[in-house]
Amino acid sequence: MSLRKTSTHSLGKKQLKEKIIQIYEQLLQGEDPSLSNSNFWDEFFLLKPKPSVLETELSKLRGDQLNYLKPIIRSLFTHCVSVLGESNSNSHHIKICNSFQTMVGLVDGVVKLIKTEFGYDLLDALMGFESATRVINDLLHNSSTILTGEYPKCVKQSCIHALLMIMTSTEIISKNKIMEYIVTNQTFLESIFWLLSQTDTRIEFGHDCLIIVTLLVNFEKDRPNDCAVRLSLVDDHLTLNGYSQAITAGLSEFCMQHTLSSESNSGWLHSFTSMVGSMFITDEHGKNESLCGTKVGLLVAFYEAIHLNRNFMTTLANTKTDTSPCNTLAQNVSSPIQMPPSNLLVTFLEYSSIVMQDIKTESSSNLVKLCFIILTCIAEDQYANALMSDPHLVFRVQIHRVPMRHRKISQDLSPPMPLVCALLDLMVEFLMTHLTKRLPYDIYMQSVGIIHRLLCYQKKSRTKISHDWRQLWSAFFTVLKFLISNEASLLKKFDIFQLALQIVNMVNLFITYGDTFLLTAASYDELYYEIIRCQQTFECLYSLTARYASNSGDFQSSASKLSFALVNVRAILTHFTPKIDEFLTSQNISTPTEEQIIEVVRENYESLTLKIPDSFDQFERFSEVPKYSSFFTSIIRVVIKDTRYNLSGKAIDFSPILTGDQ
């Protein structure tokens, strides 16, 4: 009593802070203060809320108490929502912010509560089934108004914050019943798109908006999803462009951080390890699952857009205009003038080259997998292919490479080139750098599939890009060699014949349809030269297939397919080897130069007949279901976790409205 007295007089401020907690306690004891004070709710929302306190208080409750408190909780939530709509009151902005925060605390508390106490439904606890539609629609309507209206930044921010918190309140998104209402709401997604389409709001909220879209689209993916449908139908230039730019901004921010960290630490290895360390923050969320800081949410958003919306392809090469990292990172970033123009695809390729440097952990390999899924989708699309192959659309793509024993990293900037070349380079880089004992077979298959798709397009459209194919060939042959040499251990885990078949098929493409997409005859000669040079490899591979095709094991069919596919290579080898030997003996040369071999090859094309294998230029189109659905479910879980982690660490600066309004 005395304490209270002193506090009222001398420590008024302190007491004020406590007042809200008192009210929380009061409420949770089942009292309804509004009965005694008609202005209670008005005053309540003027108090600075303590969501964390509310949450803890709530989670302390027991199941039976919840039942008893339901009306209070519902009324609190309803008032939270309704206060959003009162636009006439003068301290409206503060109330909105407070309401949103209260809501967050309330929802989180209830979620925690019902997690322990089974048998309760979140929706029922918060608003009751019967009024749920109305309340949530009110909430969303008011939120849309706030987001798209003339409100201070922090109000919008708190709105998005609260919504994200609500959406991520359950670990598994499909369990969040509130989501169902949000997904089916008509206006909410539109307002998110609007935020994305406006430059200023995009810079502010782009990332969060994309996360929201990701979550919405991924809610109950197995069922028809209204948001997914709507995302697939977006055709507004500005929205799409905004969407794309928001992704670009996020990814380039990541790339920028990577570059900065690698620059600040001298030495590549050091920077690399530190980068990895910073990239996969391991804390209580950790356990190799978190992908915090990797913008995985954006990747999913990117994937969804590219997978669902064909219009989105047009924005791939659209230049990032506003949301340069300078805006989001604020300081010590080079001025935009010196930054080469980049676009979504360019940034994404750079991003991929960074993340694929390390795929040791499961989460990081998942990340790479996701990247490659996106690339697969892109490589399948005609428009994107046309875009990438356009000789006039050249960009400078920085592909980050890991220094390895056998190669030096050149820091030179590569010249601008068509994007398809950059993509091929990226794939070559991947193929060459991950030939480890724990071969990431899946990702290899994806990578080879991407190259295959690109080649098929080029063959079909007779697009001749000027590209140094030798790197690709040598990557192919290296992989084959690796497979052969590690055949025994690898075969225990994977069907290496599948992978080899894919590669050999592509070699076949070059051999039989080289005229449609190779630029010069000389490069066709070079192909033969390379094949002849790797004679050993192919012979081993053939004998391997012969071995497995004959004994009826798991791999019989794939091995026999492969041996069938090898027919052209073998024809070449059998055709040219005697000629070359003949030439060498006639010229009395022991170590022929490349030119000499090519000369022999060039002269002996006649009488070489090639067989066109069937269906080697087809690929199975990417489809999420069923192959990847579980993958995405797990990814979304990570996204939710990361998002919550990020949000909890983020403080909204309310000072503008506090000073401005009062």
Add this chain to the structure above:
Amino acid sequence: MWLPNVCVVIRFSCQTLFQQTGFRKNKQILRKEAQASGERGGMGVMNLKLATEISSEFEDQPSPTEGEKCTPPGGVPYFRQHSRNRSLDSAQVLSCFHHHHHHHDQSGSELGSPVQLPLSSMSTKSHSPSVIVNDRIMSMRQQHCCLYHDFRTVAGESHSHDLSSTKLKCTCAASSDDSGICSGASGTTGSETDDLNCSVACDTYDDDDDDVKVPDSDSPRLSFDSAVLTDDHEIVDEGDDDALETSLDTVVLTRCLGVHNSCSDDDALQEVDPEVDLDLTLINDEVSTPRAGVPITTLTEVGTTPVVCTLGEMDQEKDSSESGSVTVTESGSGDAATTNTNVSSSSGSVSLLSRIRVNARVGKSQPSCSKNTSLTSGNGNGGNSASTGAPSSGISTSNIAAGMRSKLRLNFGKGKEKTKGSTSSTPPVVESTETPKTPTDSGVSKSTSTITTTAAVDSVAGISANNSCNNGESEAEKKSDDVCDNAEEAKTQFTEVSKPKSWLLRFFESQVFNMSYAIGYLFTSKEPGVQQYIVNRMFGFPEREVDFYLPQLVTMYVQMPDVAEVLHPYLVSRCRKSVNFSLQCAWLLDAYSVDCQTQSRKKSHGTKLKNHILSDSLRPKDMKNFRKLAAVYSPTSPSSGPPTFPSIPGGVEQGTFASFPSSSRITPKPKTHQRSLSDAPAMRLGFSETNLAGKTHRRVASFGLPRNCLGDLTSGHAFDNGCMCFEPVFTELKPQNEDCVCGAERLSPQLELMKSLIQIGKNLSSLLNKDDKTPKLIAELNLVNLNLPARVWLPVYGHTPHIILRIPPQDATVLNSKDKTPYMIYTEVLEVENTQSVRIPPKPSINNMLRHSRSEENLVEGEGNPPSSTSTREISLCVSVESPPSSSTSNLPMTANSSQDLHVGSDCWSQEDDEISLQYLQMKSKRCDRDTISQMSQDSCDSREPVFVSAIDIRRRLSESINAPKNTFQRDPEDPSASVLKEPFQIKEERIKNSSPYGQLVGWKLLPCIVKCGDDLRQELLAYQLLSLLKDIWEEERVPLWVRPCRIFVLSSDSGMIEPAVNTVSLHQIKKHSKMSLLEYFLQEFGSEKSEGFLTAQKNFVESCAAYCLICYLIQVKDRHNGNILLDSEGHLIHIDFGFILSASPKNLGFENSPFKLTEEFVQVMGGTGSDMFEYFKILMLQGLVASRKYSDKIVHLVEIMRSGCQLPCFKSGVSTVTSMKSRFHMSMTEEQLQSLVNDLVNQALNSLTTTLYDRFQYFTNGIL
């Protein structure tokens, strides 16, 4: 019989006219009218109109009487007075001489001989020509030739005779000795589809001392009248012309008579009556020839007297077009006193259009009887008003538009405005004037009834003027009576008056007087009157012609305050009319007034005007004016057919403008943001209807925040001024060609576009790495594209109205340049009728674009290289017997695959996928039909029979495709532009069209354009003008020299745009990429030495090379390295980059002192020094030089005016620049001398060491081969 006097001709022509039009018997009427207008003449002394004509009219016996009449006293004093101004007189001589000549020519004699005779006779008769300098005459002769040509081309064959009268319609002029020249000019009425853009102006001048004045010839006054005389008329319809002319003349006559009678004692002398001209035009318009078109009789009531008036119609098409465009204009200047009335009435198939221009100075009402409407437009200033009755025969609608345009006159007319109290309609005045009139009119109307009405109107005007302003009309009436009685006397006096016409004036008023002369005289003449007159005349010149000289005009505006003063109204009025002109003007002002700004704190008038323009306050003043102008400069009316707004029921008596359905026009429009409209989700049928409705509604409601995004490229509406006047929603509510009424900024979108294009250039320049530039350019253009289409256009192509749809980024390229970064864009545009009022095509949904690309998948297979595609296809067909054709087989399973995939429904594709898969299916079936062989092979493939292909075939195809002639050079990262430029424009256009989402729009076009920033293009602009001029000259003279002037648009002193010559590559690029000599390249490109292709190309080469050699010599073009010389796909040589001309040369190293660049290589292509083609080359040069010599004045003027600015580096040696240029025309040389000169020059150039030296220098410094 070659009398110097024009009268002969005039009379002759007049007579024919009268014969044709059946006016002959109307002498009486005319006289009456003369009488009637005599009163007015009392005050409007100055406006003497073509008195000759009437004399001729009155004469039954042409020549002898004429001879007598011509000699009388008037002539001598006149010439004496004017002989001091030699040049003017010489010009006059010229014009006169021209007339003679022309006339003579018609009678079949050849060109050369008669020329001298009249000239000499003239010079002897009049004092002035004797002083004419010899060379002056020479040049005049040359000019004459050209004029002659001009004329011939203009005049239609059948009507050439009549036209001669047109020519001669230089009006009589009298100039007062002490106060210089006072000029009154009535502009022209363009009677083309754009109805009236005429400016009627009349400058008034006060004679200070009345005492000195002796009637008529002794105190001659000068008034120019060129009223209705424009090219337009001739082109459009001769018949019309005649009619107009005739009427004009008659009226003039009457007025003149009046003058003679009454001027001496009339106080009104002091008052100069400007409106005479106006009335005159009114009459012109109203009167029409019975023989042309369908005559329709209308009754017009002047006051109470019914007069039958025939409104003639020119030709049917014109009618229809004109009837559609009804314009109401009220000049907003407030002090305007003229009303242009545009009457258009349509009756069934024939509609009448007559244009009535009434001087509003005097309040005058002319109620028209049957259905006519009379409009009264009160104007603010003096309470002047004009009302015109538009007589229309009993026809459904008559739309009357009254427009006023008299700024000019009022600005400059010194005539004291007697503000007549009578405002709208002044019945009493009319009444009073009627008294003398009525008998005349009625009498006349019975006989022919043509001119009467107009004359009546005129006289009414005159009298009423008289009435209200000074002396009682009784006196005037008396005078008129006198006149009536003494027709003979009038006649004589009249001829006397006709005599003392200033040659200069006659020249000015003649048809041959064109913009080129106008510019020259504007520059040289110091007489304000002359300047004033010329500017007034300019209103009548075709706008394009004037626009060509805009740089000169602007320079003069900036540099010469006196010219600026007279030019100002012209520029302002043009600015009001056209956004394009406004911008052009502003940019040029900006470019040329840079130096002025730095010199003084005070803003120069050039800057002021620029700011004025840019403030966008120069827009048509009010709605009516707006309307009229819109119709004037958009020839869109033909399509619109019937009157564009609801017909006015019955006779709207004294219809004020309020009676027009302006209420519907000025529909207040909700200013919502455009987005809400364009977003109409056409394809969002994927989900339920309610969804759709709810959403769109929502969008408009809450997201459609109206905000001005001008200039914000990321907004997607950077070039959108928010004007929605042309959205379909609103166009329904108002007539089609309505101008923007919402008052959105008209200039800003275009300014923003230019700003962003220039900014791109600057951004590019800031990149140090050459490799980065192209991606950066693509990136920036992508951004710009987000904001297109919009109401913006490429100013370089400003002459053809269009709006930009899209700038395909991948076809843009950065051009080679050392430090500046010019870049080239290909712009997809939509050609429209009027940029300002066209509806912007909606942004296509991306889906369209994608679908396009998708459907292209079918084609893409064979499309790789258009020329080689056929061959490869053939090959693949041949091969396909043994091998499955590459794509067809592979495609099928894939499509099946994909469609199956789509149907699975695993993803959220909606119905549109069905469309796409349908497309796939169609494609599949189509392919099967088309290509049965592949079908077979596919079958065989399916049956798993091994298909074989020979390796050698594959390799052979590869090497063939390499060696196949290509359209493009291989893309070279060092020089990205080479491959872009090499692609033939047609193929590029086709390609882009196919891939563009807008490709199917009617009027789609691809326009190339180079954007330069950091470079001063003003000199290039001058070079362009010179080149165009020379081109015209050579065309005129039929010298087969070939020039390709590249249009230049100057945005500021350091930026601008260039219209590139398409299908060209530079010699440097040829050498670099093909690594062969020029001749070898020719052989490769055009075929063997004897082939048709080669010979044509060689001829082209020679003709263009000769032209450019000559140009290089005449204007001393330097910096001629191979990067600056282009070769087009037909073998023409084209020089670009005129950064160093006249007295400037690069670094002044003294390289390149040869007259022009003619290398051994060029001569090789011509076939060597001794070859026929080389001789032909020299002959061409000689002919070209001779031809350009004739017009050297024009050329020199152009340069001289620009020199007055003195900012350009090419003038750094000052006056000598011009004189040395003049000297290069070698005016004094005979043809033989010229020939040897040309030979010398060629030899000098060929043997020049410095040429090779300079090429070496360029190679070492810039790597240019």
